[in-house]
Amino acid sequence: MRCPFCHNPDSRVIDSRETDEGATTRRRRSCPGCGRRFTTVEEAVLAVVKRSGVSEPFARGKVVAGVRRACQGRPVDEHQLALLAQQVEDAVRATGCAEIPSHEVGLAILGPLRDLDEVAYLRFASVYRSFSSVADFEKEIAELRAAPARSTARAGDAPPVERDAVDGDQETPATGSPATGTTTRRRAPERPRPADTGSAAGP
Structure with a gap:
């Protein structure tokens, strides 16, 4: 050289x-x-092809600059932005292509940004996906709310309650072994009956 x-x-x-x-x-x-x-x-050379057809080298700095605008006022520091840019570069390089369309870079940003800060994600997505109405925001927010609900297992459900057919028995939670499918039920203790005072002893 x-x-x-x-x-x-x-x-x-x-x-x-x-x-x-x-x-x-x-x-x-x-x-x-x-x-x-x-x-x-x-x-290794990685080029980004813009919509105009112009090709330019991929630059993490441009990714950071674009995401930083969406993160204004949010609790996101420069270190987190640098990590996000690294994730984006890793994702686009993993495609194995020497040239990648600019919209593919945007798609690679959405996932990590959504995990980093949902408000910043909405800001970025509104520009990237060209939101034109409140309905677009409402739809995206609904998807954000639904995603954790689908991925998080239900917890804290109360055990099923069985009712005894005999009058006077109380309802008690059913317990059992999930592996065998069997259930057992505890019955409430019987209360003592009062002594019979209606009959008198003697001749």
Whole structure:
């Protein structure tokens, strides 16, 4: 590689290491001409194709900038934004495509942003999906509310109650083994009957 200082057409690598979880490689180079050292960064090319057809390199900074606007006033810090941008890049690179449409990048943002902050998600989705009415927001909010309900198991249900056919017995919760399908029922203790005072003893 050409030296950026003396423009010598040759240089040698003296150190190499991976960064960004292996996504990029940093190489330390030395110029045999002037003796100066410099660093180069190598990474796989990922291009984003805009609606106009123009192609440009994928940039995490643009993802962070777009999401930051949606997160204004929300409890989201820069570290969380950086992690989200990393998730988005990992998702689009996992497709194995050297070029990806810009709307695919938007789709990759929606999932992590929804998990990060639902209000910011609604703001971003309203622009990305071009919400045009209150009904669009209501529909999206309904889906947000329904998602946890579908994924969370029901808990705290009261046990079934059985009623004894005999008059005077109280209702008691039924217990049993779910594995065998059997149930047992506790009956309320019988109350003592009062002594019979209607009959007198004697001749």
